[in-house]
Amino acid sequence: MKGVLLVNLGSPDSTEVKDVKKYLDEFLMDERVIDVPWLLRAFIVRGIILRTRPKNSAEAYKRIWWEEGSPLIVLSERLQEKVQELVSVPVALAMRYGNPSLESGLKELRQKGVTEVLLVPLYPQFAMATTETILVLAEKLRKKHFPEMSFTTMPAFYNHPDYVRVLSASVQEELQNREWDHLLFSYHGVPERHIKKSDITKSHCKIDGSCCNNPSPAHRFCYRHQCYETTKQVASYLGLKEGTYSTSFQSRLGKDPWLQPYTDQTVAGFAEKGTKKMAIVTPAFVSDCLETLEEIGMEAKEDFLEKGGEEFYVIPCLNDREDWVKVLARWMDEWADQ
Numbered sequence: 001m002k003g004v005l006l007v008n009l010g011s012p013d014s015t016e017v018k019d020v021k022k023y024l025d026e027f028l029m030d031e032r033v034i035d036v037p038w039l040l041r042a043f044i045v046r047g048i049i050l051r052t053r054p055k056n057s058a059e060a061y062k063r064i065w066w067e068e069g070s071p072l073i074v075l076s077e078r079l080q081e082k083v084q085e086l087v088s089v090p091v092a093l094a095m096r097y098g099n100p101s102l103e104s105g106l107k108e109l110r111q112k113g114v115t116e117v118l119l120v121p122l123y124p125q126f127a128m129a130t131t132e133t134i135l136v137l138a139e140k141l142r143k144k145h146f147p148e149m150s151f152t153t154m155p156a157f158y159n160h161p162d163y164v165r166v167l168s169a170s171v172q173e174e175l176q177n178r179e180w181d182h183l184l185f186s187y188h189g190v191p192e193r194h195i196k197k198s199d200i201t202k203s204h205c206k207i208d209g210s211c212c213n214n215p216s217p218a219h220r221f222c223y224r225h226q227c228y229e230t231t232k233q234v235a236s237y238l239g240l241k242e243g244t245y246s247t248s249f250q251s252r253l254g255k256d257p258w259l260q261p262y263t264d265q266t267v268a269g270f271a272e273k274g275t276k277k278m279a280i281v282t283p284a285f286v287s288d289c290l291e292t293l294e295e296i297g298m299e300a301k302e303d304f305l306e307k308g309g310e311e312f313y314v315i316p317c318l319n320d321r322e323d324w325v326k327v328l329a330r331w332m333d334e335w336a337d338q
């Protein structure tokens, strides 16, 4: 029997510092997130980051937390419930870090008699720190606890016409009755070295973008290429004029270079150069979360307004909007009917 496992990133169990610390430990000790040898990673994460960050992150989580829990988890649950209503095979939900765990999601499917699983990483663009780490852990769990199961993975959908259409519709709906000067596409960043590591040709990626428009098999696993491609396709779908939109990368951690331009500097730069009405969309996130609600919706907005901006429109993620639910359900049905 076939079944689907939706997988998102995950959140702490609560906004208490101890829970945030536990979550950050699991997240940042992942070798595909902080990709250095274990001993150095443990020193950086447990010896440096976890000494101060959990307290600050817990404060940030408190600002966005809902009565029902973490927005990312609640929104992912709503998505799963709505998709399940439309799809004939069982659909379960899991998180890469924290709860509900990948193991519990697979157990739930097993209890329903599922042996053929479609893994659906809820990330439009492929990254080593997101999609790849889900697939690696799922395979490890399969070998250890679920040998009777087989997995198929839904590919990155950054340029899928259905995804581009619903993302474009979400932007259009939010902006149609508003005046805006600039639309920023802000994606979660990754360290530049992640892009190099994921280059299957070992020579294509130049980081500076001179390579992203030259066709290459490397693009299948290139986060930077896929982000710019999403921007390009949405801009084309909406008929946006050159110069009225741009791309940037948010949420960097540490001192190493991450993908640029950085969102915080970009937003500040627009305000300082006189842009008054800015809109921002965050296509690397399928569900609203700390990075969209707090970093963009609060911090970036505050900074923009302080520096002279007048309006800052944050476009919600796709979350559980009807057209997105229908698209996901159709992709799943197409796979289940094969």
Ligand SMILES: C=CC1=C(C)c2cc3[nH]c(cc4nc(cc5[nH]c(cc1n2)c(C)c5CCC(=O)O)C(CCC(=O)O)=C4C)c(C)c3C=C
Pocket: 009, 010, 011, 012, 024, 032, 033, 034, 053, 057, 070, 072, 123, 127, 129, 130, 188, 189, 190, 191, 194, 251, 253, 284, 285, 288, 289, 290, 291
């Ligand atoms: C496209 C999705 C994401 C990528 C790529 C990604 C990479 C990445 N993230 C960190 C460090 C942190 N990220 C944090 C939160 C967070 N990250 C994503 C998505 C991607 N991360 C989401 C959806 C969230 C929000 C989770 C939530 O509960 O709402 C955090 C925790 C918060 C904080 O302390 O700032 C950290 C830390 C690294 C190092 C990384 C590397 C490639």
Ligand SMILES: [Fe+2]
Pocket: 188, 251
């Ligand atoms: Fe992150």
